[in-house]
Amino acid sequence: SLSTRNCPCKMSQLPPKSPLASPVSEGTNSRVEALDNLSMDSFWLEVENIKQSAETEQEECSLADVKTQEEGEAEAEWLQDAGLSELLGDRASDSDNLVLLSTLTRTQAAAVQRRLDTYSRSRRRKNKHPVRDVRDIFGVVSSEETEAKKEEPSPDPLWHNLRTANAQRKTQDYSCTVRNPGKEEVFNMDVAYSEQAAVLLKGSFLSEPRKSKDGNALTKFKIPKGRLGVTRIGDLSAQDMKKIPTLALIELTALCDILGFELKRNKAAKLKTTEKRLFGVPLNTLLENDQKLLPNTKVPLLLQALLSCLEKRGLETEGILRVSGSQTRIKSLEQKLEREFYTGLFRWEEVHQNDVSGLLKRFIRELPAPLLTAEYLPAFAAVQNIPDLKQRLQALNLLILILPEPNRNTLKAILEFLSKVVARENNNKMNLWNVSTVMAPNLFMHKGLPNKIPEGKEKQLAEGAADVVRMMIHYQDLLWTVSSFLVAQVRKLNESNSKRYQFCDKRIKNLLRKIHADKDKVEKNQAEPSKIVKVHASLLLKDSLEVHLNNATRVADVLRQFQKNLCQNGWNIVNTVNLLKCNNSMDCTNLLLYEVGGNIGEHCLDPDTYLLDLYHINPHAEWIIKQNPSYPRMF
Numbered sequence: 001s002l003s004t005r006n007c008p009c010k011m012s013q014l015p016p017k018s019p020l021a022s023p024v025s026e027g028t029n030s031r032v033e034a035l036d037n038l039s040m041d042s043f044w045l046e047v048e049n050i051k052q053s054a055e056t057e058q059e060e061c062s063l064a065d066v067k068t069q070e071e072g073e074a075e076a077e078w079l080q081d082a083g084l085s086e087l088l089g090d091r092a093s094d095s096d097n098l099v100l101l102s103t104l105t106r107t108q109a110a111a112v113q114r115r116l117d118t119y120s121r122s123r124r125r126k127n128k129h130p131v132r133d134v135r136d137i138f139g140v141v142s143s144e145e146t147e148a149k150k151e152e153p154s155p156d157p158l159w160h161n162l163r164t165a166n167a168q169r170k171t172q173d174y175s176c177t178v179r180n181p182g183k184e185e186v187f188n189m190d191v192a193y194s195e196q197a198a199v200l201l202k203g204s205f206l207s208e209p210r211k212s213k214d215g216n217a218l219t220k221f222k223i224p225k226g227r228l229g230v231t232r233i234g235d236l237s238a239q240d241m242k243k244i245p246t247l248a249l250i251e252l253t254a255l256c257d258i259l260g261f262e263l264k265r266n267k268a269a270k271l272k273t274t275e276k277r278l279f280g281v282p283l284n285t286l287l288e289n290d291q292k293l294l295p296n297t298k299v300p301l302l303l304q305a306l307l308s309c310l311e312k313r314g315l316e317t318e319g320i321l322r323v324s325g326s327q328t329r330i331k332s333l334e335q336k337l338e339r340e341f342y343t344g345l346f347r348w349e350e351v352h353q354n355d356v357s358g359l360l361k362r363f364i365r366e367l368p369a370p371l372l373t374a375e376y377l378p379a380f381a382a383v384q385n386i387p388d389l390k391q392r393l394q395a396l397n398l399l400i401l402i403l404p405e406p407n408r409n410t411l412k413a414i415l416e417f418l419s420k421v422v423a424r425e426n427n428n429k430m431n432l433w434n435v436s437t438v439m440a441p442n443l444f445m446h447k448g449l450p451n452k453i454p455e456g457k458e459k460q461l462a463e464g465a466a467d468v469v470r471m472m473i474h475y476q477d478l479l480w481t482v483s484s485f486l487v488a489q490v491r492k493l494n495e496s497n498s499k500r501y502q503f504c505d506k507r508i509k510n511l512l513r514k515i516h517a518d519k520d521k522v523e524k525n526q527a528e529p530s531k532i533v534k535v536h537a538s539l540l541l542k543d544s545l546e547v548h549l550n551n552a553t554r555v556a557d558v559l560r561q562f563q564k565n566l567c568q569n570g571w572n573i574v575n576t577v578n579l580l581k582c583n584n585s586m587d588c589t590n591l592l593l594y595e596v597g598g599n600i601g602e603h604c605l606d607p608d609t610y611l612l613d614l615y616h617i618n619p620h621a622e623w624i625i626k627q628n629p630s631y632p633r634m635f
Contacts, residue, residue, distance in 0.1 A: 223478065237600075237603070252395060264382065281367075305348065306360045372444075418435050495599045594623070
């Protein structure tokens, strides 16, 4: 096979395997060896194409190398990214940290403590002031156990257990029970992944055979819908989504701690400036420019044009993505796009499909920083080392939540297109594995990252990278879900911030009176079998809808009731244009119900959400019906 060691665009570094994690590594090796019968020719051919494309542009293939971090530096950066930077100071206020730490599970709090311990040791070695112990500051590791912790001065045994978890793994049974590919399994998002892993610590892991070249035999997972429904990325407001990456980072670190893996993160590379407008331009810059032309643009307009062109004329093309276009033509087209794209003069219909796919891959590779980010590219690549498929998907789900919004939206647009390619496999001869092997080098190789691939590991790393891409394509609906436990933590954060704000502005006497009143009200609400609430639709109606809630009332029921009242009662409708279908009947699928305020910013509700349960959790929210922003307008 072709080595990448001399390629100007190098395969990104994977975290070195810990000797303590050797049982996991052995399970991983046996799993990867099952891919021997799968051809990796497409992967190495793509690597060769990338090499040839870069050879004539050596001067453009240098970014700041990732520097080796000193002891404690990585932990300090982690604490900052986790929203706990105040713990690093000697005179930090405890209030902000208490708000965040009070929402964490025991395994998450243990992960924080481990980083603080390491950082504290490094500071002591440098003769600096010691860092405070998180247990001395907060006294609790879980908001659910606050009272219990106050009564128990003895240390929590979980701290000791997690400190010795790696040592225990030397004797763990890592025998892998093979999954039944045809059976649908439950993917639990109600309980923190790290807590689930802690329960399974002494059990065996299920492995998924990777002998199939298509996705038909992959294990099927189903997210069980609880009473509060399922939350997708995009359902939460921007202010609430800003809280998700820090919570996801803490949870991912806790999960890696339980599994015995070190979460390696690169330092962000300094980006070189460019005079180009499209290729080699940071995603943020591209979107800022595009939003001046088209407000609310979430995915770069160039990428949208490339994907649209391929969807119209390339999905049926045999070998699309795999068969490379002419490098000379692709370079010429890139220059022409730089001149003409924003003028609207570029003629896509004159471009060969294989050249368009070449432009797509070139756009991804030429980003100044990897699409999966320089910081987390090693973590994405290391997912392959987790022996259990469900836990690999848990880690990927958290990594996707950590990604900056422009990167996450761009990645989703690409994965949705790749799914469409796979769906036309009978015509284009590109199955899931083919597509994954072709796209993996474009996502995991980047010219700005150092090349430290262990000798003889190229094949294993290549297959692992392709398998991670395969998982992202096949399980993208699951991966783009915000776990219920993370949404619950966001609610706790908002509640804690609200209470702290009231404490600053109100007299203690009034504050205590309100706390007891709210507590009594919540307890009363939870005991109530039914409730009458008002649902607003100010953009559509001048009136509000009065809804009688019981244990069976769902969001879908309220929307149907709203639709029925519109049709039968002749309400004073503000704007009917976008509510009507072509036959003048009312279209309920054009409507969404949002939970606004209280302990959430704004939350688009799953149609299967049971509203009385939601009311008990957030009694101070308003419920507002809005038009679906992605629904096609009927004019």
